[in-house]
Amino acid sequence: MKLLEDGVPLAELSIERVARTAGVGKATIYRRWNGKDELFIDVVRAAEPPDPELPGTGLRDDLVTLLESLRRRGLATRSSAILHNVYAQMKSSPKIWSAYHAGVVAPRRELVMQVLRRGQESGELRPDIDLELANDLFVGPMLVRSTLRPDGELPEGLAEEIVDTVLEGLRPVRSTAS
Amino acid sequence: MKLLEDGVPLAELSIERVARTAGVGKATIYRRWNGKDELFIDVVRAAEPPDPELPGTGLRDDLVTLLESLRRRGLATRSSAILHNVYAQMKSSPKIWSAYHAGVVAPRRELVMQVLRRGQESGELRPDIDLELANDLFVGPMLVRSTLRPDGELPEGLAEEIVDTVLEGLRPVRSTAS
Incomplete structure (x- = not known):
């Protein structure tokens, strides 16, 4: 470090x-x-904010917790010179980048998949939804702001807003009288 | 070139x-x-698939057209050595990267904003939705697959699937009888 x-x-x-x-x-x-790659990835993991405990009170709350963690990691990357530097360096080394993906990113994605599978089983998620797509629908907007747009806003409450809006949909609520 | x-x-x-x-x-x-930066950005623009004409038949169709264009650009970047090379080089030059953003990326984002504003005015989009957020909800999932995950699937029909699912929402349809 x-x-x-x-x-x-x-x-x-x-x-x-x-x-x-x-x-x-x-x-x-x-x-x-x-070796050096394994050591380096453990250093990155230690520099990142810790992964969250899921509340387990339902799909919505678990997803908000996961996205909030992503938001915090985005903020940390912006404010921490080490993290900023480390991500930039990893991207220029395909070998370490893929080790980081296998050891850190893939398990995080799998955790989101577990939450979504539970949500589909409990009926909180439409049964016809492809879960890989659902994963990207929730995580994509936060990742785009935190990773692709250095000036993307990451305000408090963003995790809730994304989760609730994606669950609810963007179409106007149809009148139940019609 | x-x-x-x-x-x-x-x-x-x-x-x-x-x-x-x-x-x-x-x-x-x-x-x-x-100068060199301006010339370079025009070369990138010429190497990318051309931006689409909007059908203008409504929010859903316009959004599908915009996302389909993003999907094609993602596929082109994977198959074109020039584009791949050019994006990688741009990212290592903050000055050219920001000129590319101002000249190419920002106008594309503004086009999505226009489509969303029209959709909100015509009542095809919930009136309470923040349009910057809506932009990321539609574009984020496609961008994550095309840009952040080199192995992300970009199958035909993905644009339609994203647009329809985000419009409809992921919650099960509530029974109108209850």
Whole structure:
């Protein structure tokens, strides 16, 4: 973490240098991590806000919690020089980027899928909805603001607004009298 | 375009080199473009599939047309080495990236906003919806698949599916009898 704070590029980070900076032997590092990529991904995970506990009180609340966590991670990335730097460096290394996806992003996506499957089973979600699509409908708008548009607004309450609007739909409510 | 096909990096592209490759004088280039950035952005625009004509038959059809265009651009980026290369290079140059955003991305977003405003005026969209949010609800899921997930599926019919599902909502249809 100190080396990243100092702006050392990923390509110059070696297990040897990490060990030296930490004041330990290389063997101590290798006891916990198989290599530089694994170590690096654990560092990213530690720098990100922790993943949330789901309230488990229903589809809507679980989805709001997951999207709120995404919003906070977006805010953290903007305010944390380390995270900003780390994501930029990861994107330039296809190997580490795909290890980060497999180890961190994919499990997060799977958690959303679990919540959606439970929601469909409990009847809180239309039975005809493709869940991969539903995942993107909830997560996409938040990701676009936090990742693709550096000036995208991430106000408090955005998670609730996205979840409620996607659940409810954008069409005017049809009169039940007609 | 030839220089980009040959893989010449953006940093090495100069008006002089473009003029030489095109077999014209630098003055000929400067008659149409003020500089390298403007020229480059016009090249990107020419390499992308053309922006669509809106059918104008209503909110749903206009949105499907806009999202279908986004889907095609996503597919083109995957299959075109030039586009792939050009986007990657633009992202590493904040100045050109922001010129591309101002000249190409912002007008596209404004077109979606116009369609949404018309839809709200005609009563096809709930009157209480924030249109900036609505924009992200429609565009976000497609952008996430085309831009953030290199393996995201972009099947035919995806534009219709996103638009119809977001308009309709994900909650089960409530019985009108209750």
